Amino acid sequence: xxxxxxxxxxxxxxxxxxxxxxxxxxxxxxxxxxxxxxxxxxxxxxxxxxxxxxxxxxxxxxxxxxxxxxxxxxxxxxxxxxxxxxxxxxxxxxxxxxxxxxxxxxxxxxxxxxxxxxxxxxxxxxxxxxxxxxxxxxxxxxxxxxxxxxxxxxxxxxxxxxxxxxxxxxxxxxxxxxxxxxxxxxxxxxxxxxxxxxxxxxxxxxxxxxxxxxxxxxxxxxxxxxxxxxxxxxxxxxxxxxxxxxxxxxxxxxxxxxxxxxxxxxxxxxxxxx
Amino acid sequence: xxxxxxxxxxxxxxxxxxxxxxxxxxxxxxxxxxxxxxxxxxxxxxxxxxxxxxxxxxxxxxxxxxxxxxxxxxxxxxxxxxxxxxxxxxxxxxxxxxxxxxxxxxxxxxxxxxxxxxx
Ligand SMILES: NC(=O)c1ccc[n+]([C@@H]2O[C@H](COP(=O)([O-])OP(=O)(O)OC[C@H]3O[C@@H](n4cnc5c(N)ncnc54)[C@H](O)[C@@H]3O)[C@@H](O)[C@H]2O)c1
Numbered sequence: 301x302x303x304x305x306x307x308x309x310x311x312x313x314x315x316x317x318x319x320x321x322x323x324x325x326x327x328x329x330x331x332x333x334x335x336x337x338x339x340x341x342x343x344x345x346x347x348x349x350x351x352x353x354x355x356x357x358x359x360x361x362x363x364x365x366x367x368x369x370x371x372x373x374x375x376x377x378x379x380x381x382x383x384x385x386x387x388x389x390x391x392x393x394x395x396x397x398x399x400x401x402x403x404x405x406x407x408x409x410x411x412x413x414x415x416x417x418x419x420x421x422x423x424x425x426x427x428x429x430x431x432x433x434x435x436x437x438x439x440x441x442x443x444x445x446x447x448x449x450x451x452x453x454x455x456x457x458x459x460x461x462x463x464x465x466x467x468x469x470x471x472x473x474x475x476x477x478x479x480x481x482x483x484x485x486x487x488x489x490x491x492x493x494x495x496x497x498x499x500x501x502x503x504x505x506x507x508x509x510x511x512x513x514x515x516x517x518x519x520x521x522x523x524x525x526x527x528x529x530x531x532x533x534x535x536x537x538x539x540x541x542x543x544x545x546x547x548x549x550x551x552x553x554x555x556x557x558x559x560x561x562x563x564x565x566x567x568x569x570x571x572x573x574x
Numbered sequence: 575x576x577x578x579x580x581x582x583x584x585x586x587x588x589x590x591x592x593x594x595x596x597x598x599x600x601x602x603x604x605x606x607x608x609x610x611x612x613x614x615x616x617x618x619x620x621x622x623x624x625x626x627x628x629x630x631x632x633x634x635x636x637x638x639x640x641x642x643x644x645x646x647x648x649x650x651x652x653x654x655x656x657x658x659x660x661x662x663x664x665x666x667x668x669x670x671x672x673x674x675x676x677x678x679x680x681x682x683x684x685x686x687x688x689x690x691x692x693x
Contacts, residue, residue, distance in 0.1 A: 339646060345646075416645075421663065421666045422670060424674050425688075443659035443662070444662075447611070447642050450648070453637065454613075457617065460617065465619060469596045472576045472577065475590075478584070479585070482582045504609060508606075509576075509672055510608075510669055512594065514665065521688050522688060523686060523687045524676055
């Protein structure tokens with residue numbers, strides 16, 4: 301009984317393919333900060349990939365990054381444009397802070413380069429539309445860096461909904477938040493307006509939304525009602541200090557200066573359905 | 575209807591459960607921060623079977639392959655084979671529309687209609 305019910309949640313098993321190495325995929329890394337480490341570490345596990353170039357706006361940062369992450373012979377550039385203009389690439393990883401996601405991604409696509417773009421896609425809807433248009437015009441591949449998509453437990457949520465076992469979905473509650481979890485791994489690029497553009501909403505909110513929207517097949521959202529708050533007491537944040545980060549530790553950020561550093565966002569968004 | 579809350583600093587100790595309600599059953603995803611795929615316990619389905627209220631627990635899977643590796647590997651495969659994007663922009667466009675909509679609606683202090691152009 302239980303077996304037959306569970307069987308309905310099964311999807312075709314992904315075949316594990318043998319990796320051919322006759323053609324190497326040439327990769328460039330744009331933005332050599334925190335998340336770029338995870339990209340490089342995993343590209344290095346791919347025998348058919350060659351990381352040939354890296355770029356960062358902060359002088360000396362890309363070089364230090366390459367040394368620290370064990371990649372050699374990589375050509376270095378001061379921004380995304382010079383990297384794309386001077387290299388013959390199959391793809392780039394866009395690992396910059398949110399505010400430059402759109403310009404880096406669009407420039408790469410317009411120059412015929414496939415893109416793996418970190419989440420969130422960007423900051424505004426207008427940027428997202430421009431990115432999608434550039435992708436369509438280019439005929440290239442653009443994938444967004446939502447790694448929970450590949451997690452078996454997360455996939456199960458979608459499988460359950462798609463199995464029909466729940467009937468038609470009419471209400472979802474998701475999200476949550478952290479008790480104290482303002483991300484300042486290597487500096488303040490997550491929390492400053494000029495780099496992040498948005499606060500917790502863009503940082504972790506996009507994941508909860510993706511988990512449930514993917515489960516129900518990403519229907520087109522119709523309307524949104526949102527509320528944000530940033531309460532007053534200054535928060536003490538300890539940053540891990542690395543050279544080239546123009547701030548020292550510890551650091552006090554008041555919500556007024558940071559991009560909604562303690563934002564709680566509530567939203568409802570209506571979907572067609574019962 | 576989707577109800578959503580997110581915060582970096584709130585006076586509460588867990589994110590709270592995700593709840594998906596359907597006409598024939600409900601699903602509880604125990605408290606999750608999502609980004610690393612971890613969940614606070616097995617998924618549970620709530621239904622009525624032959625007039626009885628029942629709960630089904632979905633066994634948790636021990637997935638030992640790294641999600642960050644899969645993100646990279648599946649992208650590389652798509653590039654090599656001219657395949658489809660593992661996480662397509664056509665979907666994430668709607669994710670971004672909601673995020674942007676929340677920010678705009680909060681600024682305006684009222685509900686807004688989303689206008690998402692066809693690409
Ligand atoms: N998938 C995940 O789990 C995950 C985790 C952390 C961060 N992220 C995302 O990754 C992105 C980067 O986060 P981070 O923590 O690595 O930030 P970071 O500040 O450590 O690194 C970003 C780097 O990009 C560089 N940069 C910005 N614009 C550039 C440009 N035009 N050309 C070249 N370099 C440029 C900056 O100088 C900086 O060094 C964010 O959008 C974040 O949301 C994803």
